[in-house]
Structures are given as structure tokens and as C-alpha cells.
Amino acid sequence: xxxxxxxxxxxxxxxxxxxxxxxxxxxxxxxxxxxxxxxxxxxxxxxxxxxxxxxxxxxxxxxxxxxxxxxxxxxxxxxxxxxxxxxxx
Numbered sequence: 001x002x003x004x005x006x007x008x009x010x011x012x013x014x015x016x017x018x019x020x021x022x023x024x025x026x027x028x029x030x031x032x033x034x035x036x037x038x039x040x041x042x043x044x045x046x047x048x049x050x051x052x053x054x055x056x057x058x059x060x061x062x063x064x065x066x067x068x069x070x071x072x073x074x075x076x077x078x079x080x081x082x083x084x085x086x087x088x089x
Contacts, residue, residue, distance in 0.1 A: 002038065003031050004085055009063060011047050014056035022047035023074065025063060026081055041084045044071035 006028035010021040023045050030039040044067050053065050071077075 001033055002086075002088055003035075005029050005031065006041075009061045011050050011053065012057045012060060013054045020049055022049055024053070024057075024068060024071075025061070026077060028081070028084075030085075039084070041081060043077045043080065044068060045074050045077045046071040048073065 006026060008023050009025035009027075010023050011019070012021065013019055024047055025044050026041065028041040029037050030041075032038050044063065046068055051068065053063065053068055058064065
């Protein structure tokens with residue numbers, strides 16, 4: 001059996017909770033029962049609501065505006081992520 005361990009990064013603003021967060025990166029590893037990494041996944045996601053990252057977000061996540069500008073939108077990335085996960089639990 002394989003396991004998926006994933007991490008999400010999202011848009012963020014220092015001291016401003018009025019804006020809606022959007023996922024801007026998915027990072028994941030697939031490990032086997034011995035916890036050995038057998039595959040990795042990483043993709044940036046272009047946010048729709050706030051496509052311009054705040055300076056705070058760039059500093060906190062180390063994600064550049066250029067990486068976000070070149071990214072694709074969530075539906076395509078989540079499709080690729082699900083394909084990468086595969087059918088095995």
C-alpha cells in the first residue's frame with residue numbers, strides 16, 4: 001500500500017484576514033509501506049481572485065511572482081495531481 005503526504009501553500013497577507021486564500025502550490029510525496037519515497041509531485045497554481053502575490057506571501061513561501069504567472073489554474077493542476085496519485089489507495 002502507498003501513502004500520499006502533501007503540503008499546500010496559499011495566498012496570504014500580513015495582518016489581513018479579509019481576503020480569501022487560494023492554493024498556489026501543491027507539493028507531495030508518495031511513500032510505500034516502509035515509508036520510502038517512491039514518487040514526488042510539485043505544481044504551482046495561478047490564483048483567480050488575487051493573482052498578484054503580496055510581498056509577505058512571497059517572503060513566507062519563497063514562491064516568486066514569475067512562478068505564479070507561468071502556472072496553470074486549479075482544475076488542471078488537481079486533475080494532474082489525481083492522475084499522479086493513481087487508483088491504488
